[in-house]
Amino acid sequence: MSNVIKLRKGLDINLQGKAAETKLTLKSNGHYALVPDDFEGVIPKVVVREGDTVRAGDALFVNKLHPEVRFASPVSGRVTAVERGERRKVLCIRVDADAEQQYADFGKKDPSKMDGKAVIDVLLEAGIFGYINQLPYAISTDPESKPKAIFVSALRDKPLAASFDYEVKGQEQDFVTGLQALSKIAKTYLGLGIQPDFQAELQKLGADKFVELNIFDGPCPAGNVGVQVNNVNPVNKGEVVWTIGDPTVVLFIGRLFNTGKVNLTRTVALCGSEVKKPCYVDMLVGQELQTLLSNSYDADHSVRIINGNVLTGRKTTKEGFLGAHSSEITVIPEGDDADEMLGWILPRLKQFSVNRSYFSWLMGKKEYALDARVKGGERHIIMSGEYDKVLPMDIYGEYLIKSIITGDIDRQEQLGIYEVAPEDFALAEFVDSSKLELQRIVREGLNILRKENA
DSSP states (O other), X not given: OOEEEXXXXXXXXXXXXXXXXXXXXXXXXSEEEEOGGGSTTOOEEEOOOTTOEEOBTSEEEEXXXXXXXXXXXXXXXXXXXXXXXXXXXXXXXXXXXXXXXXXXXXXXXXXXXXXXXHHHHHHHHHXXXXXXXXXXXXXXXXXXXXXXXXXXEOOOOSTTOOOHHHHHTTOHHHHHHHHHHHHTTSOEEEEEOSOHHHHHHHHHTXXXXXXXXXXXXXXXXXXXXXXXXXXXXXXXXXXXXXXXXXXXXXXXXXXXXXXXXXXXXXXXXXXXXXXXXXXXXXXXXXXXXXXXXXXXXXXXXXXXXXXXXXXXXXXXXXXXXXXXXXXXXXXEEOOTTOOOTXXXXXXXXXXXXXXXXXXXXXXXXXXXXXXXXXXXXXXXXXOOSHHXXXXXXXXXXXXXXXXXXXXXXXXXXXXXXGGOOGGGGHHHHHHOTTOOOHHHHHHHHHHHXXXXXX
């Protein structure tokens, strides 16, 4: 049996350029890099040097705060560079791949015969434990924390999001093995959308015997793992839950137990209104984007390339690398070459408006080609109730943001900051009349709170 949780608040944004369920075969150029910034809260300590040879699964860096948490190389090859920025911050560790891949062998394991500590030890040794996050603070978790539960979301509902149903086809057993391994650590909840075929396959493989299935029926951001935690088993002060908002991580775990090897392959959607033929492609974490993006859009246009989703991803370039948690590479217009007569005052039909400022709301479920412009400047926060309409969580979003801006830690705790992650405010940032960078504000607030409570 599955629990059905209906959510009314939220907003679905229909954008042009959704990936068709066809797969492009991509030949890598052999350049890879693991980026520590993809793992929030991790202070990297590099454990390799330029010229070293590594196997797929060997550690490139560890978390300085918890050295037992390693981060595995996605490929075997030679370490070509350890790139650093200001104050010697580690930006990435580059690896040029071998023509024939070599894998560190960790041995096949049966999670049904293991306890939680043994599962954690396997994940630590293989260098993929750091892909698991936690609430509070929305950071990469540490093995010393004692979670009261583990939450996995297999529902991707952000604009242009890659379909996990499509990605997981043929890999259902790996997914179930990953869930079974996690269930040995703590009670595990799996959040799904209206995905009857996938749900039936999970039940056929017996996943419902060791995880609790919850069906979330509602608009974006129902797929956010923080929203699911808030509606199922909220986090109180002093409690910890582990979260996996990127379901591909469960595939990484399942492959490790079933094969004994680290395989960081993921199915990525190349999408966005500027992409000529939106489609899917299999890529490894850290793979350079050059070959994927070389002929995928019109180079004469000014575009924004996003490593991840349009709401939560990071700006990148062709020389960038696939993020550890990125399921989409999105290309949209930059908007810096837009020339609109009379600006915002015309009753336009091709622009999306939450508040029905344009006549486009009469067009039904029209797909929009939105650009990266903010369309306004930052101003004083307006208490309009806008956040509450798109935030399906039992918190007062506007008051929480105000308490973070003013640095009132006691007030932040009362208003539920332990339950939120920056991505939970992505839609609120999109609709915000004040044009505030809400995700950045929430991240800074969580970082300050973490230091205060350390």
